[in-house]
Amino acid sequence: MANKKVWVRTFSPTGNAYKIAARVGLRMSVSMACGLDFDEFTLPQEREESCKLSLGEKDHLVMVLPVYAGRLPNKILPWVREGFKGQGATATAIVTFGNRNCDSALGELKQELEANGFRVTSAAAIVSEHVFSDKLAKGRPDAIDMQSIDKFALDSVTAIDRTDALDIGSRAEVGPYYVPKKMDGEPAKFLKAKPLRDDGKCTRCSQCAMVCPMGSIKKEDTSVVEGVCIKCQACIKVCPNGARYFDDEDFLSHRDMLIENFTRPADNEFYI
């Protein structure tokens, strides 16, 4: 690992992936006594700038992405695919998921990085509070998770020098997207749902427009959501007055189904 530099990149609409990325990147670079370059590609303008990384053998990338429907966020996948060239660089692949399951996302991230010329030397799937409800993994990653994440970061430093291939077991298989279910077990169809605005509560501060990773909320009139909505909940979490909300019945039923079935504490998975 001599003379390596650590690069950290994350897409994180509501901050969980960001928190993990910062912790792992910092721990690794301190342990390696090397430089650290940290950047996110959450917003459209950030993607234009940050998704142009061409690395080499003296670099180590830490990539942290949230799990959406058991896979990587599909609107972000092209940026991961086009924007990061490894050319022999090593990488740590991390996904964070909201207490249901990470399904195929870790295998997908590992595959994508390897296809781009990275050698993935460590990987993890880390539980974090689900953006749909704080009843799912509330407050995670917590202090105990952070201890495990710190250990993983230090183990990841050692793993950079590995000569064998990293084994992530059954997570290596990439299956179809998870189909969200309603309370009655039927598929929840909320692809076209968009966040509404309570005009009585909204103070027209436009913060919701500024954090939308798709740039879909019109800044001059935030009642207008003209582009794609990926249901990331960034607009809902950032609003200081609770003025944004979803009223889509399928979406709300899916959220209730998750609360009904997935409140047990899920385990982190670390692969070294």
Ligand SMILES: Cc1cc2nc3c(=O)[nH]c(=O)nc-3n(C[C@H](O)[C@H](O)[C@H](O)COP(=O)(O)O)c2cc1C
């Ligand atoms: C559209 C969407 C789909 C999601 N799908 C899953 C899932 O399949 N499994 C799961 O456990 N969590 C799922 N989550 C929860 C997120 O992975 C989790 O809340 C993550 O921490 C969000 O990352 P962020 O805070 O960096 O935005 C989903 C969240 C969203 C917005």
